[in-house]
Amino acid sequence: MKHGTLTTKGNKVELRFERRLNHPPEKVWRALTDNKELAHWFPARIEGNRQAGAELRFFFAEGDPTTGKISVFDPPRVLEYTWEGDLLRWELRPEGTGCLLVFTNIPGDRANVARDATGWHICLDNLEASIDGNPAAGFDKERFSTLNAEYAARFGLGAFPAFMTGPANRVAATSLNIPGVEAYAFDGADGTQLTLFHAKSDATTGEQWRDSDEYLVVLEGSYVVTINGMDIHLGAGREFVIPMGARTSGRFTAGTRTIHAYKGKRLERASA
Incomplete structure (x- = not known):
């Protein structure tokens, strides 16, 4: 071999x-x-x-x-x-x-x-x-x-390709506020935003209320989404929809890559 x-x-x-x-x-x-x-x-x-x-x-x-x-x-x-x-x-x-x-x-x-x-x-x-x-x-x-x-x-891919992670799409750390995570955002004409997350270390998001449905897919690693106090463990290949109105937070293990799509408040770019 x-x-x-x-x-x-x-x-x-x-x-x-x-x-x-x-x-x-x-x-x-x-x-x-x-x-x-x-x-x-x-x-x-x-x-x-x-x-x-x-x-x-x-x-x-x-x-x-x-x-x-x-x-x-x-x-x-x-x-x-x-x-x-x-x-x-x-x-x-x-x-x-x-x-x-x-x-x-x-x-x-x-x-x-x-x-x-x-x-x-x-x-x-x-x-x-x-x-x-x-x-x-x-x-x-x-x-x-x-x-x-x-x-x-x-x-498999192993990381997001360079053409998707340029400075114009990188989310500002002050907007993201998740230490240890890099994010890149792409805006749709209808107000949707697609974001790519790559956890460089274990990381936890803050709790927030969802003002729209959010689509989530885990590409690699492990992501735990907590909805109204209930933990849902998502491994590579899992898709999930977080419903509008949910009280939610998330936990990344180091190396995890996820994609999120939603409407509502947009993350700001680092170059903005």
């Missing part, structure tokens, strides 16, 4: 890949740490000492270098470091004459998790080819596109 898996932990996600390799950990360790070996499969050139606590710099053919730091250096078993906002961890577990490579990545930005999974999948394919003594496939635009679509289908 060469495909990566995705685990959601609050507002964070973790990508995990497992590859069984027909080479001992020592040989694979060189491929993970030696610059000559890294050039065959890793997406950037790395500069910096290979030891715990060492600062790293990552260079692409174009653009400014990015930075990271080694947090674990335990040859030939565990290598862990940061790369900008991402955490990368490589573990090598002996299995007979070969080893199991376990690679986990906690991306700083979950919005592009399908793209990240695609990139690391191809990198690991190239790593396998390199240590087997075969030429790496390199970057193939068509293959990347096909694999990216497959990962998007496996994982």
Whole structure:
């Protein structure tokens, strides 16, 4: 099973890949740490000492270098470091004459998790080819596109896309007044407002009276709506209509994304 898996932990996600390799950990360790070996499969050139606590710099053919730091250096078993906002961890577990490579990545930005999974999948394919003594496939635009679509289908969206979360639609924090939640609003010609909510941490809304019906759908995570003192637990995929006149509040768990549609008082934009 060469495909990566995705685990959601609050507002964070973790990508995990497992590859069984027909080479001992020592040989694979060189491929993970030696610059000559890294050039065959890793997406950037790395500069910096290979030891715990060492600062790293990552260079692409174009653009400014990015930075990271080694947090674990335990040859030939565990290598862990940061790369900008991402955490990368490589573990090598002996299995007979070969080893199991376990690679986990906690991306700083979950919005592009399908793209990240695609990139690391191809990198690991190239790593396998390199240590087997075969030429790496390199970057193939068509293959990347096909694999990216497959990962998007496996994982789902993961975050609202950029074209829906621009500054013009972002709700002002003073209008929203829900710490830990980002919201984006879209106004209809008939006075309706559609809002997207993304909880960056556990959060609770204030209690309010509904002056119109409200349609609610949970895309991801868990949302508890309290109506007239009764808790209703809604998981991913659940739809619900909060009736006009209800006394209601809501609770988000970290990572939850919801869509709300209603008429009445509108949330103000941050750019207004």
